[in-house]
Amino acid sequence: MNFHEEFNLAVRARCAVMYVTTREEERLLSVVKDCAAELENMRVVSWDFASGFDVGIAVGKGNPIAVLDFIAKEPADAPVLYVLKDFHRFLEDNMVCRMVKNLSMQLKPQQKSILIVSPVFKLPEELTSSVSVLEFQLPTLPELREYITNITQNVVVDMDREGFEQFVRAFQGLTISTVKTILSKALARSGKISLNDLQLVLEEKKQVIRKTQVLEFFHAEETMGSIGGMDVLKSWIVTRGMAFSEQAQQFGLPYPKGVLIVGIQGTGKSLCAKAISQQWHMPLLRLDVGRLMGSYVGESEARTREMIQIAEAMAPCVLWIDEVDKGFAGIGGVQGDSGAQARVFGSLITWMQEKKSPVFIVATANNIEQLPPEFMRKGRFDEIFFVNLPTEKERLEIFRLHISRRRDIAVKNYDLAALARETKGFSGAEIEQVINDAMFTAFSQQRDFTTEDILSAIHSTIPLSVTFKETINKLIAWAGSGRARMASSQQEAAETQNGDQLYYSYQQNGTGDSLS
Incomplete structure (x- = not known):
């Protein structure tokens, strides 16, 4: 369900107070006005702390309590929506919080609604059952194409149709205001728009992702040639990469979902994620699960939604979840977990299972015992590989x-x-x-x-x-029981410095001998 449908449904269901997280106030207001026109000509009135109301209402400038008091007392002969910008800053105030909660009940039978607009998600626990949270998506590919086509009508565009499509796709994951800034920079630099400006897009994406504090943009220079060994995994990567082409889609192939790479520390798991990005010519986004966790009620879930939204908007891309075993250690186990951590985990695995966008997930893990079993089930990953110590x-x-x-x-x-x-x-x-x-x-x-x-x-x-011999042997035994595919076809046995066998003979049929 897109924002247009979600907003209309919320208003018709008499959700009196709504909250949306976005950095695109101008585009949101435009979409909201379009939606309001369909809802019996609902009037839209916006407010911000510095300017007050935008329709000449004298109260409320610099005073959030006066704003809420006005909304409560103002008679509404026709439907009206009050858009309150950056109002999250005032929700921690006890008076404001209580007034919002009262309005969520008081406005239900009336024709008035409130939409809180904020660049971040900060909702006090007292309001979680009183406020409906909506999701405002980043511009879709058709929206970007239409906007860029319109804004470049009177400038020199030095590219063919195929190049223009590549150019438009490069802007996925960016806001309309950011697109406008990049195009302005391109024109100021060369007086025209061309594929040479893609570097500007890349640099801006790095900045945008860095500002989110949820994802990290990696410029991978490592190639398949940078990886020693792992011939089976490298061959699998090359084969899967072909499935992102238009011919593969016409053939009926689904987009590859991802790969879980398990192995001993220092064996090149992270290097594989970078090499996949380089091999497939896709942007690499690194996710630190710890960054998804927030201190406010609902903040962790909001960050998870933001991460998914950015990843899907930038698709096709590679999403690298590094050391995922540490991020979700204890979920559903004896170590326990916070409710927020469990909800984030649930949202993530649901998305991994159901996603249709070409976001390829590369998850790496050192300790398989810390991973919940449901994370590893088929349908979330195309394959699970084990990276052993090199032969x-x-x-x-x-x-x-x-x-x-x-x-x-x-x-x-x-x-x-x-x-x-x-x-x-x-x-x-x-x-x-x-x-x-x-x-x-x-x-x-x-x-x-x-x-x-x-x-x-x-x-x-x-x-x-040698230092962690028992732990490593246990991990190898897990992989050797046929629970993961070997990243390397090497079948020779080797020994550690102290003479203990560390490798097992991996048979072509997927079985493994026990360790001695």
Whole structure:
């Protein structure tokens, strides 16, 4: 249900006090006036703290209590809607809060309604059952296309029809006022509109997402070539990426929903999220679940709705939920959870199950035991992959990748095979760290680093596979029971530094031998 339908339904149902969160006051007011015209010519009167009412009413300027008192006493011979801008600032006042609650009951039989408009969601607990919360969506693609077409009619547009469509799509997730600002900047810079202006759109999106404090915009530079090993996962990513094309939609393919990547810390799970974004040429949005939690009643749910709205408006995109196991630890379990956390979790998994937009979710987790079972069910993710510690062959590849970035041609001067043999039980992150340690040592002696420097760093490092051997073996046993697909096709067994077996032989049919 869009805002137009939701608003009309709320007014007809005699919801006396409504609350909408948006940063687009001007567009909202325009839509509300269109809706009001359909509701027996409802009159729309707006108010703000600095200017008071916009129709010459003398009371209420700088005085929210006087505003509510006026609304309560003013006779209404015809339907009227009072739009109160930024009124959230006054709801914490005991008098204002009580007056709003009284009006929510007093106005029901009358032809008067109140719409509180705010850029943030702040509703006191006392008002949660008295106020209807509405959702005002960001501009849709057709709305953006119409607006940009109209505003660029009298300027030079240096692109063909296909390029213009790409240009319009780039504005998804932005407000109309922001679109206008970007187009003005483009014209001021070059006197025309062209695909070269897409960089302006990208920079503005970064700013907008940063201001929301819910999502983080990542500019991923990592590619599939940046990942050592994981051939099965990389092949799966390439195949799934084809499903976003127009040909795939005509073929009848649904959009891929997402992937859950489980594994030991430092094995490249986050790197996969960045590489997917680069491989598919999609924006990467990072979600920290902790940022969804707010201190006010309903604020967490409002932030969740805002996150979903932004992600869908920016689609196609990759939504990266990093360390999701920490964000939802204890949901429905013995550790307990807050009601808000449970509601946020419920909203998120419902959206993951039902979403039709091309928002591909990449969730990463270290501790599978902390994840609620319902989060992992089919329909929310297309696949669950397990990233094990790298095999000897994969470790050699990881050494080659990291050393070649630092010394390129000189990589042949390093004994990669020896380094791979000596790092049994090391993660990719630990391999990178021993190279860095070797470089620090060599730089302090004013020389280049050598294989011996790296070996020395290896021998002085205790990997997590030793420190948390029991925890890691338990995780591997979970994956080995056929509950997740292996990210790598490597079947060799390897041992940790202290001789304990850490890898199991993964059979092609998906079964795994128990750990010894």
